[in-house]
Amino acid sequence: NFALGMTLGLALFLIGAGAVHWARTLMSDHEIPAERHPIEADDEVRADVIEQFRTGAAESGFGRRKMIRNTLIGSMALVPLSGVVLLRDLGPLPEDKLEHTGWEEATDAKPLQLINMNTNQPMKAEDIITGSLTFAMPEGLSTHDEDFQQRIAKDALMLVRIAPENIKDDKSKEKGFEGILAYSKICTHVGCPISLYEQQTHHALCPCHQSTFD
Secondary structure, rough: OHHHHHHHHHHHHHHHHHHHHHHHOOOOOOOOOOOOOOOOOOOHHHHHHHHHHHHHHHHHHHHHHHHHHHHHHHHHHHHHHHHHHHHOOOOOOOOOHOOOOOOHHOOOOOOOOOEEEOOOEEEHHHHHHOOOEEEEEEOOOOOOOHHHHHHHHHHEEEEEOOOOHHHHOOOHHOOOOOOOOEEOOOOOOOOOEOOOOEEEOEEEOOOOOOOOEE
16 A cells, blocks of 8 residues: 555656646747637638639539439438437527626616625725735625526626726726726636736736736
8 A cells, every 4th residue: 555655646746747847848938919800701702712612513513413402402401400409408598698697787876796705795995905816706696506606607707906007908997996907707718717817917817728818
C-alpha cells in the first residue's frame, strides 16, 4: 500500500509538472483579438455561387431524371425525422426561456436589490472595493430554490470597481455608478462562468478557454 501510494503520488505530481511546463513553454500567451464581423457573403459572391449551382444542375441533367430526383428529395426529407424524434425525447422544449433572465423583473419604480453570492446579503456601493471582483444575483433568488442552478446560469453578475478616470468607454461611465460596473458573468464563448480579474489591466478572464475581456 505504501508503494502504491508513493507511485500514485509521484505520477500525479509528474502529470501536474508536465501540465505546468506545457502551459508555460508551449502555449502561446499572445493575445489575439477576435473582432466580430458579418458572416454573410456579399452580393457578388452569392450571385456567383447561385450561377455555378444552376450551371452544374443544367449540365448534370438532374432535373430531367424525375425518378432519381424525386426519390432523392424524398429520402432527404425523411432523414431529419429520426433526429427530431431523438431530440424531442431529451426533455421539455426550451421555448424562449434563454431570452429572459431574473433581472427583467426590475423596473424604475421597483428596482431589484443586488445580493452578494458569497454572503447572501444585500450589497451596498461602499462594500465594493476599487480593483475588486464581486459576484451578485438578483433579489428573490435563493440557493435553496429547486431551480437555482438553472436561474443562476443566466442571472449571475460580476461587479468590478474601477477608478472613474480609468474608465475609457463613455457608455460604461454613463451606466456605471462611481466606477462600479456590472456585467454578465457568463462568457460569450461557450457559457463558462468568468471568475478571474486582472486589477492592473482591467481584464476579465474566463478560465475555461482563456478568453479575455477588456
